[in-house]
Amino acid sequence: MKLPLWFHRLGSPPTFYAFAARLQPWCYGLAAALAVYGLYAGLVLAPPDYQQGDSFRIIYVHVPAAWMSMAVFVFMAVAAFVALVWRMKLAETLVLTAAPTGAAFTLITLVTGSIWGRPMWGTWWDWDPRLTSELVLFFLYLGVIALAQAFEDRRAGRRAACLLALVGVVNVPVVHFAVTWWNSLHQGPTVRMFGESSIHPSMLWPLLAMAVASKLYFAGSLFARTRVALLEQEAGSAWVRRELEARGHV
C-alpha cells in the first residue's frame, strides 16, 4: 500500500501551513454565515414544539455539537492510524490539534443536554447509557491531550496519545447506538440518514445549517491550531522565521 504523492506533499509542514492558511478564513467565514442563518431560523422562525414548547430550541446547539463530538474522534482515529503505521509527523500533529475542539464540542453536548434535561426529563443527569458513554468520550479526549504531555520523551508521549485515540474510537459506536441497544432515558435518533426523519422541515433546516456550520468551524479551528503547532515544531527553520516576522498575519 503506497500513499499517493500529493499526500506526501501535503505532509510537508510549509506546504500544509500555506494550504491551511488559505482555507482557514473560508471555513470560519462560511461557518459564521451558516450559523447566522441557523440561529435566526432556529430561534425566531421555527415554531415551538407541540410538547416541549420553546425549550426544544436547545437542539440547535446540542445536536450539532453531539454529532461533532463523535465525528472529531473518528477523524482523530484515522489520523492516528496513519501516524502510527506510516510514522507521518503531520498526522500525529493533527490528532493533537483536533483533540481540544473535540473536547469542547463534547463539553457543549454534555452541558446543553443537562440544561435541556432539567425541565423536560426532570433531572440534570442520569446514568443512562447514552449520557454515560458521552461522558466517557469526554474523558477520552482529555486522556489524549494529557497523555501527549505525560512523557519525558515528546515523541513517545505523542505516540501514546495516538494509540489512545485509535483504541478509544470503539466508544464512538457505543455512544451512537446506545439509544438503540438499550431502552433508556435518552430518545432515539430524530434525524436519520436513511428513512424519514421525525422532525418537521421548518425545524429541520436550521438544524442542518448548524450541523454544517459546526463542521466548517472544526475545519477552521483545526487549521488554526495546526499552523501554530507547526510553527512551534519547526522553530528555527527559515520558513518559520519568515512567517513570524511578517506582521499582523494570523
Added chain:
Amino acid sequence: MSPKQKRRLLAISLIVLGAGTATALALYALSGNVSYLYSPTAVRDEGLEPGARFRLGGVVLEESIQRQGGLKVGFTVTDRVNEHAVFYEGILPDLFREGQSVIAHGRLREDGVFEADKVLAKHDETYMPKEVMDAMERARGDGASPAKAY
C-alpha cells in the same frame, strides 16, 4: 510499503481489533445481566420482592393520574399488557402527562405499590409544531396520542 510498516500495520490492527472485541463482549455480557429499567410485565415475570430498588418504565395510563393534595400524586404505568401502580411525592417534569413514557426510580412497597423518589419523563424523537400535530391527529380521526409502548 516497507516490511517495517507492514509489521506496524498488523500490530496496530490487532490492538484495535482486540479492543473492539473486548468492548463488544463486555457490552454483550452487560446487556444480559443489567436491566436499565423494568416494564410492569418484567416486574411480574422477574418476581421482584418488596423493598427492591429498580427503575420502572412505561406509559402513564390515560385517566390514571390522581392528585392527592400537596405534591402527592398517584398514577398507573402500563406497557399495554400489564399495569403497575406508582406513588410519588415531588415535582413532576414538564413532559409528564397521560400517554407519555416515564421512568420512575424507587422501590417496591409491601402493598405492591411502587414508591418513586424520582420520576423522569422520556421524550420521543418527534419534533413537530403544534398545528401540524393537531392536523395529523384530526386526519387520523382519533384523539389518542401516538405514545410508544415499551
Added chain:
Amino acid sequence: MSEFLAMGGYGAYVWSAYAVTAVVLAWDASAPLRQRRALRRRQPRRPPPTPNNPTTTP
C-alpha cells in the same frame, strides 16, 4: 422582544445553553491566537547575525 427572550417560560434554560456554547467556542477559537502570540514573544525578533550568514544582519 421580551416575549422572544422569555422563550415561553424556558428563557433561563435556552439562553444559558446558548451562553455556554458561546463561551466554550470562544475559548476554543481564541486558543490558537493566544498560542501564536506566546510563540512570537518567545522568538527573537531577528536571529542574531552570524559570520556565515550575513544576509540576516539588518
